[in-house]
Amino acid sequence: MLKFILRRIGASALVLLGASLLMFFLTINSGDPLKDLRESNVQNKQQLMDQRSALLRLDDSPWERYWDWLSGVGGCFTGNCDLGVTINGVDVLGLTQQAATSTLRLITVATLLAIVVGIALGILTAIRQYSGFDYSITFSAFLFFSLPVFWAATLLKEFAAIQYNNWIAVGQYAPWTIVIVAILAGFLLQAVLGGTTRRRLITAAATFAFVTVMLFVFNALDWWRNPMFGIAGVLVVSAAAGVLVAALVVGLRNRRALYAALTTAVVGTVAYVAFAPMLVNDPSWLLLAVLFVVAIVVSVAIGAAWGGYARKQVMLVTGITGLITSIMVVADILIAHWASFLSIKSRPISTIGSQTPNFTGGFWEQVLDMGTQILLPTILLTLVSVATHSRYTRSSMLETLNQDYVRTARSKGLSEREVIVKHAFRNALIPITTIVAFDFAALIGGAVITEQVFGWKGMGALFQDGLNAVDPAPVMAFFLVTGVAAVLMNLVADIAYAALDPRIRR
Template sequence: MLRFISRRLLTAIGVLFAATYLFFILAANAGDPLEDLRASTQPNRDYLIEQRTEQLHLDVNPFIRYFYWLADAVKGDLGNDYKTGQPVTTMVGDAMGQTIKLVGFASVAAIVLGVLVGIISALRQYSGFDYGITLMTFLMYSLPSFWVAVLLKQWGAIGFNDFLADPVISPGALILIGLVMGVIVGAALGGEWKRRLMFGGIAAVMTAGILGIMSATGWFTDPGLGPVVILFLGLGVAYIAVFLVTGLNNRRALYTALTVVVLGVIAWFPMAADQLNGAFAYTGFWAAIGFFFGFVALGIVVGLLFKGPDKWISARVGGIVGGFMYVFIWLDYLMSWWEKYSNTSAINGRPIATVGSSTPELAGSGYWIGTIDTFTHMVLPISALILISFAGYTRYMRGSMLEVMNLDYIRTARAKGMPERTVVMRHGFRNALIPIATIIPLDLAALFGGAIITETVFGWNGMGRLFVDALNTVNVNVLMGYFLVTGILLLIGNIIADVLYVVLDPRIRVES
């Protein structure tokens, strides 16, 4: 493995050298970086032209000028922006941080939802749910990203902000939303019509009832979860985690999950019950991260305390449930700041932002207000990225899962009498991930290069906007800094994809 990775790294260096050389030549001939000075009427225009020419080595042929840039880049110096004088490394670092916020949330959500829906669609092949998902994914995959972004601005921001002025859901809307949810749940479950109608009806009634309660109690303007909702959410996560990891017949794992849920609800009282004096009141970013890992560790310890030959499986379940319980508690406390955030003069009751990555007037307002402000600015661009990426992952996962589930070893596993959960999760799911392992690292690397259209529409100063601005001003140093970072990420993503093959399929040998 080490020899394989070393060979790939050496190859990547050669590819990166050739790619950056070609890109530099193209960028250097894309326009005139002295154009603004040539049109200037300043008395020292000639001096400024001479200074910039010397700074950017414009008197040297581009084929040779590249090696001036390369010599500095090897030493970690990517030059300066000739407009502002700011170091390119600083500009790329800031833009990368903004892009990571978008890409991190959007990619994780799109991958998880796409894989989950793709599996369900494959297992319900040729059902109404499968046809509906197929239609929806093809539609979303075909939509232009700029059009999706504009629609999200209109209905996701302006429309929702208008709704918050009088957050009441009409009975007709409640019935319609409930029916839609019932149809989705009934179609996804499959099986006999009686079973579909029963669970679909339950989902419809519960959805309409919950939304009705939220509307009647003013939840949309002053949201929260509370210990009861956290308890029910925790129980749902506990049963799902046990079912997927080991099966509900594993009592130790089930008891571990339920114990962690109870401990999580108990932890809510000292941490989030009191907004001003609870543990979260004194929490910052790193403390919040520390609490998360603390809850995961607590779940692992509980699983180990139940002992047994499969104690590490119980520990895994406990860690998963512990992490989710912390997220629920953290979200509940974050929601308690929503009303205060929404009523500030800078927000004025319209919290969902349509442009930018933050509200300047709220700078320095604290961790919780700052976090809400970040989320309200991220929700639209993230939604745009999810809608486009989700469609691709769903189609890939459905096709891969269908291919795997029709193989001989799957039929053999079923013939042996293995439970369907074991057949799907242990034998089908892992092998169906192999083609997806090629796509995900490369998609992530490409997204880190910036979602140019999405960032432009929403005024998000990420890598995409950095590239467009640099291209418009023929700023070669910034363009090369952008290309170098994205090129390295793509090459690393390629290597990670190859390594994931071996992890997911032991039959693959990298040394052969």
């Protein structure tokens, strides 16, 4: 495996080297960096032109300029990183750090959501092939995939930001809105669960009644402006998630896995109560990271203690349950701070920028601010990627489910869960890993347009400003970050190939 990884790293380095050379020469030949000065009428025009020529080293050969840039990048391995300066004399390294933080935060969240949601929908549509649910997801996937990014962004700004901000000022659903939402929820859930006509009607009616009652209760409690979840909510959701994970991974017949998942949920909730003062009162990102690692380690240890003959699978169950419990703890804290956040920022969903200028508030209010700022562009990028992931996952799962070894597994009397999870799903993931890697690179390219629409100062703005000014330093910084990220994702895909199918290593 080590030789396999080293070969892939060497090939990736050569790809980056060749691509950087091509990018540099295309940029410096894309226009005249002195054009604005040549058309200027200032008296010291020649002096300014000489200064810019010296700054950009226009009198040197392109190969010398490229070698200097490459040498500066090589210094990053020794702690002396030098990415040059912009056409205005600003250090590119500082600009890149700020822009990369903004863009990669957006891309990472969108990618993770797209993978989880897209693969889940793809598996469900493959299992429910040619059902109403399958046709609905197929139609939605093609719709989202074909949406122009700028047009979808405009719709999101109007309905998910402007109209929502108007509504949250009151925070009350009208009765007719509640009825429509309940009808849609009942229709969607019966389509997902399927079954006979009688079962579908019961599912739809029960969902309609439940959603209607809950929304009226939320209105009465003013929950949308002063929400609450609480310790009990964290425990119930974490325990339910643990049961679901255990059912999917090992089945509910394995009582050890079920008890381990429930133990993890209880221990996580008790730990939340114990550490609540540290978590609620302005913690740091370092503290959250340390507590998260401890939570995962403890969860896996619980799985090892309960495991028995299926220790590895039970450890996987408890690890995922611990992850979900940690997410629920953070969600509960954020929900508790929503009212104070609204008192600071009455219109919470912003349409411009990656964070609110001069925002005043505690740690969790700042997290909510960053979350609401990233919400709209994340939704936009996720919808486009979910369409791709769901279609490829469906196709791969259908192809796998028709293989001989799957039919053999069914003929042996294995449950449908075991056939799908243990035999079909892992093999169906092999072609999907390629799509995920390429989609990550496509998301970076799509983020250039998305950032421009939503006013994000990320890598897209850095690239566009550099290209418009025929300034190679910002453009090459964009290439360095996005190119390395794309190559790393392809490297991860290659390693995932080797892990899923050992034959690929040879």
